[in-house]
Amino acid sequence: MLTRNSADVIVVGAGVIGAACAYYAARSGLRVTVLDRGPVAGGTTGAGEGNLLVSDKEPGPELELALLSTALWRELAEELPPEIEYEPKGGLVVASDEAGMAALRDFAAGQRTAGVTADEVTGDRLHDLEPHLTSGLAGGFHYPQDAQVMPALAAAHLLRAGGDRIRLRLGEEVTGLLTGAAGEIRGVRTATGELHAPYVVNAAGSWSGDLARLAGVELPVRPRRGFVLVTEPLPRVVRHKVYAADYVADVANGSAALQSSAVVEGTAAGPVLIGASRERVGYDRTLSVEVLRRLAAQATALFPVLAGVRAMRTYVGFRPYLPDHLPAVGPDPRVPGLLHACGHEGAGIGLAPATGLAVARSLTDGEPPLDLTPFRPERFPSAAT
Amino acid sequence: MARTPAELVGAQPGPPFQITFDGRAVTALPGQSVAAALWGAGILAWRTTRGSGRPRGAFCGIGQCYDCLATINGEPNRRACLVPARPGDAITTQEGHGRAALGV
């Protein structure tokens, strides 16, 4: 029997990952309660740019997740209201010299075998795609599958689209997990009482490690800081998601040193976003003028027209990442009834639908939409932590 | 009783000069901001909004609200309440973001 305090599944986290899990679970007929200690999209989702990218991913499990998500986002864009600002704008990765171009060519060749569309653009054709792009670049690659969505609104509308099957409880923090005699999940405890369900999905973003610990398991999720610069409102100055080639190296790079390369893109609302700084400094929100300087310098190098444009604000977010830079998706064999959907680093918005669908299939004993083996939550030996 | 603010403070400003607003001559006093000069000519709006195209002008008067953004000598998004008026300044009604020329 379902009561006010019970559900088929409890999703912890009202960010885009939790929202996608709840949406697909509800669509499978389950009754879902979504808990968050804050508001909808209050964590990393609210600080994201809304990248739905395949262009930055090398062939492998993450790219497979991204390609599935890309298709699912196209479906969602039909179903959800236009307020989510889904825009299949495509990506453009540029290289300043021939060596960079050769690296991009190799990278794209590998991606093509995995199902990515990547079209080489010669230096003299770049301005057809991006009229304000700086002159003298060697060339680039156009990725028509890259797209963008407004993350906070996407999360909010995914939750809303679940209708009556999704119950939202905001401002409620999970303080403990309820388990049965065999250690199986029975629900969660919050400050206001107990909530019962046979399944709990850990979609707590950067705080997923803490929730896992409440369940007695180790999941080494760490935060990686990123700044985004936001300009004054502009007309469409940048058509694609444009970035320099060294970005690709940064994503895979495990170094704790600052790495940044400007990713520049327009938004439906007007401002241009300049992002993609990556640092490991814990949860320090303090402004780093050096990071901002690099972002601004790289953006104005790509688009000199932006030099006279003003940055109105900057925001900081904490990308949740796991040591091998792959998310944890699916059931945790160590705690029956516990599932994870976390650790998506800077790609959570893009990877949300495939993650949500995979989690929903696990909950209903359905066929997984892709091989989840690389995303096994228990893959990290606890000795390492 | 003072009839004007200038009489109240006993202002003896230097000779007035001309600026233009959408091509029409406006008299400004030395030391006035662009917004003050426009108010002095009874002009309260010099911008239209990005969304609904509604008229706007100075609101907070101290550079905090950015409602008074004006295109001054072709440069958009300048706070008219802070920018001093200079002889010959050409103020034009700013439409939306004021940067339509950059659009691609």
Added chain:
Amino acid sequence: MPLSASEPYDLAVIGAGSAGLAGAVAAAELGLSVALLDTAVHTGGQFYRTPAPVMGAVRPEALHHDWSPYADLRRRLARSDVRHLPGHHVWSVTKDVDGEGTGEGAGEGAGPADGPWAVHAVTGADGGGERPVRLRARTVLLATGAYERQLPFPGWTLPGVVGAGGAQAMLKSGLVLPGRRVVVAGSGPLLLAVASSLAAAGARVPAVVEASGYLRYARHPRALVANPHKAAEALVHGAALLWHRVRVRLRSAVTEVHGTDRVEAVTVTRVDRDWRPVRGTGRRIECDALAVGHGLVPQIELATALGCTTRPLPDGTTALALDGLQETSVHGLWAAGETGGVGGAQLARAEGELAGIAAAARVLDRPAHGGRVRELQRRRDRMRAFAGAMAAAHAPGPGWSGWLTDDTDVCRCEEVTAGQVREAIEDLGARDARTVKLLTRAGMGWCQGRMCGPAVACLAARGRAAEPLVERRPFAVPVPLSALAALDDPAMPRPDDQGETPSEPGAAPGGDG
């Protein structure tokens, strides 16, 4: 001593209003090297805003009360070695390591003042050839003042509706009026001052509309009795308003503005003690301008970006939490004046001087005490009590949202309506101003939520007491990308780097009368 090319200032003061001026002058007189930065061309801040000297005003004080202390501070500034940097828009204050590097781990245990700080500014008249400037300082005094709190109502975006403080500022500095018949409305002691200046300058003021009842002051008799100058100030304005036949309507609010492209009239409605409009009491008043404001909001984003502790005030605004010597929770960073809670120019002067003395004591590595310090602290505490009483008396009642319609713009910059804000709260899971912003763009525009923030926080609270709004604005002003990209340029050198020694190092703190 740092080995960098430029020696830091002992003290950087941000804001050249009453608090900043008093702090800069006090510290300089005790021997500190001081930089005083302000966006305006002239000192004085908002309270002592004056016409530019080229206006040749022979009686600028006609628009001010309490002029002589400001004149005194100006004279002392002129005599001092303070480096006044007008036209500097400070966008951030950060910890700095010798003007280079990433700023990480800077300044830990670096001596008595824990500095140096980097103060980042842009110069140039707002888009007219802006240039980045960075200067370094051992200590910082934030005296950034306040801006006016606004609450939305139907028609408030029409040209001719201006901030009450804005009307005052434009009058003081530009000698202009927004119209010939100006209704003054909102809440707070500023309204009477604005109405009397507008009337004195030749405007007709058909009504002053105050949402609170002044009887609320009576709940704080001690604070009133202890601050007779404030009562005298109110009497002066009251007399001026009588002279100009201005009618003051208490427990009333402007609930709608009429007009197509500019103000033609307003509707004034009675409100109950919670500011809920009383049906059927609306009355139309013809006018061509409305000056409106609901008290002042401390401007503290430079401090909150550094993690300074804040405290909620009885009027729903948030101020910096300060110790007995005006220091914030961040070592080496002081604040004075409205940043610690709105209290007026006289309080700001006392606090500024106190902060200046405290910063000097820190830099010179000696204790800050003595008769002057105790006297300033006594004065500050007395005036702070009064400020608290005023804030409580003019706190917006929760019923104000009753005059909103769904199509009233709440966010002026991004044109977000009350209906959209309600949808975000009721249907999309927003629980605070930040999420409303994410889901609607309210507060994402040019003003970064200064105009709509208090209203959005109230609406997001859905009738509960709004959580104290601590706004994060990493950029206190917009910064050109070219200026950000040039941030690794060297810091601005002090003009007197060579062999400069503080004058009169032996002067006792607060030795000045």
